[in-house]
Amino acid sequence: MPSPRTLPLLAFFSLLAGGMAIGFAGILMRLSDVNPIASAFWRMALAAPLLWLWAWRSRDGDAAAGKRLDFSLGLLLSGLYFAGDMSMWHLSLHMTTVANATLLSNFAPIFIAVWLWLAYRLRFSRLFLAGMGLATAGAILLVGGTADPADGNGGGHLLGDALGLGSAVFYAAYQLVIKQSRETYSTARLMAWSTTITGAALLPLAWASSGNLLPASAIGWLPLLGLALVAQIGGQTVIAYALAHLPAALGSVSLLIQPLTAAIAAWLIFGEAVMPLQMAGGALLLCGIWLAKRGS
Structure with a gap:
């Protein structure tokens, strides 16, 4: 592993920026009027054409740099693993508390x-x-502090909790495949294929889920467009670039910035109070990311 002195800072801060962008996914999903899995599908479907345009424009540069232009198992797995993460997490939100689903889905660093x-x-x-x-303890305090004490189902929805934990396994696998594939593919081509495959896998699930598949009005497309531009292109695409230059374990720990971003965004946009325990958790999380960076 590279020492702290040789750790590429641009990639590290790009990873944090990508993680913060993904932190807005839950906010944008809440603002949409389609079913949760449909919002995940439209996130992919609206982002894919822009990513393919980028991949097409960078084709000659990729060939000159010796990057692969063909299809491979790694591309397929990256899309399927991410579809597993997205579908399991969205389903867990309906079967357990938001706090449990969010917390368990952020256990990916441990699995990696x-x-x-x-x-x-x-x-x-x-x-x-x-x-x-x-960082993990900070995430537990940060997300655990959002649980509603009046909700007696917080610990009882075992299937929802299992799905939340399963989403973390899929996200860990996705990060590992993305890091490996970035050694031979450009970010543009990798994300174009991954996003397309994820969208194709999510479409039948979105169709079968209860709730709207299409927004009820033209303005309903805005949150979905935000998911595509902010979370998928501004988030996952930047992360794919960064993971090529960072140790996999450090990259996964650093992505715990997501629940911190979500908590701050919910406070600013929806007026959801941030409790002192959550503030302490956020501080621990940031300190943990800094220590993990120093120890990589």
């Missing part, structure tokens, strides 16, 4: 660290492990 240790016997520095633990 376990996989790297099992598959490659990769050893992590104590500073990195401390940072990952601190």
Whole structure:
């Protein structure tokens, strides 16, 4: 792994920026008037044409740089894993509390660290492990502080909790495949294929889900367009670029910036109060990301 002195700062801050962009996904989904999985589908469907235009325009540059232009298993898996993440997380939101679903879906760093240790016997520095633990604890405080004490179902929806945890497994797999595929594909081509495959996999689920598949009015397309431009292109695409230049474990820990962004955005847009415990969790999360960076 690169030392802190050689860690590419542009990629690291790009990763944080991408994570913050994705933090707005839940806000935009709440503003849309289609069913949750349909909002995920439209996020892909509206982003894909722009990504394919980018991939087409960069084709000659990719060929000159020795990047692959063909299709591969890695491209297929990246789309399927992300579809698994999106569908399981959106379903979990209907079966458990928002706090549980959001928290469990952000356990991806732990699964990535376990996989790297099992598959490659990769050893992590104590500073990195401390940072990952601190960031995870911060996320627990941050998201756990949003749970409604009056809601007696917070811990009882086992299937919803299992789906939330399953989404973290799929997101961990997605990050690992994206990092590996970026070694041979450009960001444009990788994200064009991944987004298209994810959208194709989500369409039948969105069609079968209860609720609207299409917005009820023209203005209803605005949140969906925001999901495509902010979360998918401004978020996942920037993350795909950054993961090519950063250790996988550090990248996953740094993406815990998402629940912090979501909490701040919900406070600013919807007036949802941020409790002192959540503030403490946010501070721990940022300190944990900084320690993980230092220990990578």
